Amino acid sequence: MSTLFINACIRPQSRTLKLAKELLVKLEKETGAPAEVLNLEKENITPLTVEQLHKRDNALENGDFSDPYFRYAKQFAEADIIVMAVPYxxxxxxxxxxxxxxxxxxxxxxxxxxxxGYPQGLCKAKKFYYVTTSGGFIGDLDFGFQYAKALTTKLYGIPETECIRKEGLDIVAAK
Ligand SMILES: Cc1cc2nc3c(=O)[nH]c(=O)nc-3n(C[C@H](O)[C@H](O)[C@H](O)COP(=O)(O)O)c2cc1C
Incomplete structure (x- = not known):
């Protein structure tokens, strides 16, 4: 069982990363293997260009996704468990x-x-974890998780999603 850990935390003292690491320790005990780490800040991912759109169309037409541009999609599609650490x-x-x-x-x-014309997921993962922390209270304004959940279940076909969150971390009276 492979675990992919996508780290979107940029602060060195990130609380989200700390929370995600607790989950990763638990998953490593269960799966017997450490997670593969993708640190988004180091990846230099740029917005889609028209050239990249053509690259996608050509690859789909020819069935050839060998271009390095497709590495993130392939890595995501292959993982058995996916953990994403994302500050709110x-x-x-x-x-x-x-x-x-x-x-x-x-x-x-x-x-x-x-x-x-219906989307059909091609990802192997059985579960997608979304780990987040917030300064105030998220309540039902959890647009980040709701978007990630819709994308991973409805488009990518990952059956289970879980949000692990700690809130109110910047509220002085709560410290
Ligand atoms: C750019 C930015 C935007 C933020 N927006 C919100 C927000 O809309 N609501 C909220 O409760 N906290 C907000 N926060 C506070 C963070 O959610 C909070 O400090 C969180 O724990 C940061 O995660 P980290 O410690 O992993 O960096 C924001 C922080 C930053 C830096």
Whole structure:
């Protein structure tokens, strides 16, 4: 069982990363293997360009996804368990996470469309964990997790999603 850990925490003293590490220790005991780590800050993922859109169309047409551009989508599609550590920013997640999802949402790798036009997930993972912390209280304004949940279940076909969150960490009276 392989675990992919996607780290979107940029602060050196990140509380989200600390929380995610507790989960990773537990998963390593269960699976017997450490997670493969993808540190998004170090990846330099850029917004989609028109050249990359053409690259995607050509790859889908030729069935050839060997270009290194597709490495994030392939890595995501292959993992058995996926853990994402994401701080709660501006009611959602850091833009870095959207760039990453743009890179993983490749028709022909993480999902495909049926002849009737319905998306069909192609990811192996049985479970997607979304770990987050927030300064205030998220309540029902959890747009980051709700988006990640919709994408991973409805498009990528990952059956189970869990959000692990710690809230109110920047509230002075709560410290
Ligand atoms: C750019 C930015 C935006 C933030 N937006 C929110 C917000 O909308 N609501 C909230 O409760 N906290 C917000 N926070 C506070 C963080 O959610 C909180 O400090 C969190 O624990 C940071 O995670 P980290 O310690 O892993 O970096 C924001 C922090 C930053 C730096």
């Amino acid at each position: 920013w501006d009611l959602s997640f850091p833009a870095l996470v959207k760039l990453y999802f743009e890179a993983t949402s490749v028709c022909g790798i993480t999902f495909r469309y049926t002849p009737e």
